[in-house]
Amino acid sequence: MHLPQMARELRLAKKEGVEVISVWMWIDGRTDALGKLSGSNEKVFKVIDEVGYKGQIWVSFAANFFEDLSDSEAIAKGAEMIAFLSKRATTLGCKIGLYNHGDWFGEPKNQIQIIKALPDKNLGLVYNFHHAHHQIDAYPEMLDTMLPYLWYVNLSGLRKEGPKILPIGKGNHEKEMIQLLLDKGYTGDFGILGHVAEKDVELVLKANLNGLRTMHIE
Secondary structure, three states: OOHHHHHHHHHHHHHOOOOOOEEEEEEOOOOOEOOEOOHHHHHHHHHHHHHOOOOEEEEEEOHHHHOOOOHHHHHHHHHHHHHHHHHHHHHOOOEEEEEOOOOHHHOHHHHHHHHHOOOOOOEEEEEEHHHOHHHOOOHHHHHHHHHHHEEEEEEOOOOOOOOOOOOOOOOOOHHHHHHHHHHOOOOOEEEEOOOOOOOOHHHHHHHHHHHHHHOOOO
């Protein structure tokens, strides 16, 4: 979703019966601080209010937000910001999901510590396979920890060596990772990616769906 057209796109989606599950928010240490967000992020909240959008806001942090902090200091600072965002989101009928996008905040163990620090907030995890290449070996153990907090899993083909974005079914790890999710009782939603700028998004999404079908997940 493009920020200048965000209001129009949300209204058009509603008119056409398309459910927009989430919008994305990027917190940058250079432009976002507790109580004072960047103009872009203020615009996101303004549009959400303006169009009456009710859904999830998937939040990621740049590495610079936690620069030179210990884990405990980073958890405290992250929790303060997430609490601030959650309060604003709740007043608009939305809730916050923590979205792994690499670096310190992209580690589910750190996201979970932030969630645990805010027991009165309605928070969850959004786990993205395309940001999980370095976590493949640790995934089975990580999943046990993540599962109680997991709202959404966005799927992608996965090879340790990359590329970052790969159609589902073209990797050598995604099938076993999806199967493990189901075997462990995951009942949340799955997403597929149209995350290839130089291709028609309809064709990209169809290729992912076709790949998912060919894997015969039980």
